[in-house]
Amino acid sequence: MAEAHQAVAFQFTITPEGIDLQLSYQALNQIYLSGLRSWKKRVSRMRNSVIKGVYPASPSSWLFVVIATLVTMYMHSDPSMGLIAKIQQHLPLRYTDKHTHFFRDQKFVLPSLVSLVFSTLLWLSLILALRFCLKLLLSYHQWMFERHGQISNTTKVWVTLVRLFSSRKPLLYSYQTSLPHLPVPAIKDTLSRYLESVRPLLSDVEFKQMTELASQFESTLGNRLQRYLKLKALWATNYVSDWWEEYVYLRSRSPIMVNSNYYGMDFLYVTPTPLQAARAGNTITALLLYRRKVNREELKPVGPHIFLRVPGTVIPLCAAQCERMFNTTRTPGAETDVLQHWQDSEFVAVYHNGRYFRLWVYCAGRLLSPREIEYQIQRILDDSSPPQPGEEKLGALTAGDRIPWSQMRKQYFTSGVNKRSLDVIEKAAFFVTLDDEEQGMRGEDPVKNLDCYAKSLLHGKCYDRWFDKSFSIVIYKNGKNGLNAEHSWADAPTVAHLWEYTLATDAFQLGYTEDGHCKGQVDRSLPHPQRLVWDIPSEAQVQRSLAVAQALADDVDCHVFPFRDFGKGRIKKLRISPDAFIQISLQLAYYRDRGGFCLTYEASMTRLFREGRTETVRSCSNESCDFVKALEGGEQCRRLFQLASEKHQNLYRLAMTGAGIDRHLFCLYVVSKYLGVESSFLKQVLSEPWRLSTSQTPVQQMELFDLKNHPDFISLGGGFGPVADDGYGVSYIIVGEDMINFHVSSKYSCSETDSHRFGAQIIKAIQDIMTLLSVDSKTSSSSKSTAQPETKKLL
Structure with a gap:
């Protein structure tokens, strides 16, 4: 608003009598208030910078350290173990008997000033130590791999320490400097996980060729590229994010719409x-x-x-x-x-x-x-x-x-x-x-x-x-x-x-x-x-x-539909991850729609690390394919589904904790381009199409929505376009206990895809898997109930 009024805040004209100056007090007042708002924001930013700059300590803790140091010195004890005396020797003003009364006063002022300097240095050192300890604590991710109700003693101690270090109410950016850096996985582990992920998609001959390519890459060029990548990880805040932003998004010359x-x-x-x-x-x-x-x-x-x-x-x-x-x-x-x-x-x-x-x-x-x-x-x-x-x-x-x-x-x-x-x-x-x-x-x-x-x-x-x-x-x-x-x-x-x-x-x-x-x-x-x-x-x-x-x-074919037969409430009663349930259902739907499996992209976040963005969960696994084939073959395969679900959850946790596949291989490819060397393995890996690209829209603030009293205020979530010309883009949001909304996209120009047909396949796959699991669950429950009377008779 200030800009709009600056031109009319004052006007002047030159007359024979002199300069006629006219002020618009209303405009000047608005400019003043607008400037005042800007200064308030600057002060607020400065205050927040101080608060988050000393986190997990507080600004007031400096005063506590100063007072504690002065009290200790007053009691004729040296908390610095001689450091205060050394600081005093290097100050430009030192007490001598030859000086005037003013300098004799320094006999009391100078030690206090030196104590203040020492206390500040001690306080800053404590902050760095606390921050380092917090970073070490946040680097522990084993808690994510433990089963519900089976938390280890190590994790229990870790939980206590994290709560202790996070007792102060943090600001939005308070943890930034305490978050760990994204680790660079061992190249051997990444290649092993990659080969495992493509095994169900390749024939025996193709998989043998890919294994040879991976082995050749590891023994020759791979370790050289890995060394450069580790060097970048030591220097950069996040070894992936800047290259991901630049080469995946900003350097793309095609339409972003x-x-x-x-x-x-x-x-x-x-x-x-x-x-x-x-x-x-x-x-x-x-x-x-x-x-x-x-x-x-x-x-x-x-x-x-x-x-x-x-x-x-x-x-x-x-x-x-x-x-x-x-x-x-x-x-x-x-x-x-x-x-x-x-x-x-x-x-x-x-x-x-x-x-x-x-x-x-x-x-x-x-x-x-x-x-x-x-x-x-x-x-x-x-x-x-x-x-x-x-x-x-x-x-x-x-x-x-x-x-x-x-x-x-x-x-x-x-x-x-x-x-x-x-x-x-x-x-x-x-x-x-x-x-x-x-x-x-x-x-x-x-x-x-x-x-x-x-x-x-x-x-x-x-x-x-x-x-x-x-x-x-x-x-x-x-x-x-x-x-x-x-x-x-x-x-x-x-x-x-x-x-x-x-x-x-x-x-x-x-x-x-x-x-x-x-x-x-x-x-x-x-x-x-x-x-x-x-x-x-x-x-x-x-x-x-x-x-x-x-x-x-x-060319974009969009299909949006709410699924209301059941939601995460019923899925979780079966002790199954809702996300794993949906991802395996998508594998079944795609198999029925296209008669085979494909490389599947599921977005996972890496924001447990500083400047983390996303990692790929390769949802098409050996276990999920075995389940789909068994189900289509008419088998009762609850055990196979359980294995596929556990495998998916493990893949998701690995991706979240920095042990994913695709971002590591992507960065190795970027390094190879900088060095001007070619890798047939990396070139083939990065050219593989994601014919099924999926993403879950997380519900993060359910406390804002009162679905009990206002059940109709349900969000539809969001979606995106297809990644591959002959593939599908699927986004879903799990809302409340009884609803899942889906967004499916594909291209009309591809005769093999149809968003509405695939949407129908998703619904059928979800229903079929729930029927299978519910029948097995009832069978298991009835067998337990019949076993109890027999046990009583034996007793």
């Missing part, structure tokens, strides 16, 4: 208000409240899903991905894109009906109320001005190939009005699209409408989203909303945490009036949202980018 970006959906059954402007008002407010929590570091650096084996113990996760959540954009380059992040932004960028607007969300240093944001959004909706030439489909540049967008940006957006308008979009807190369509599970064909809803969030019209922003919010005409997120800056769990908070805050905390409007008062003197001005001399490249994006969007 569909191929990289993903989406999140609104509530399934409920739309809190049918008013588009009101839903936008609450959604924008909730997002800005979350940003405030991030800036103040008020979020907990943990997730409930990590309390796998030690309930009640704080196991911190890396929070580095939160740093670039807001005020961030991906800018195109000729060879690689760049992520740009700004410290703060007091506005959002809004797109409606082919026009771009800047909407200030702060006024006089305060956040606008939800009702005021609704009022401003309604002004945009009521604005009937037409788009400028080239403005309406400008966003298609972010949806097409990256090189043409880079060239266009360099040619037309480096100066003048185009640069100023582009700066507004890129520096905005986030991007908002006021869509002119209605979406959601509605009408006479809710299944088809859900699929359209997914496609709309994934790509829209290919020009009405700004796909380069860290995330874009979509508000539909009927009040439904959704989210489209860029992938390079963070992974889905980070965005899911943000979206959970947004939906819950919108519906349960901010709320709406009886007529559907936002709550709060309105200052009707607020200046109008600012139209962005463009000068686009040629639309040819915009049209070419739109054509590329449209062809990509038209």
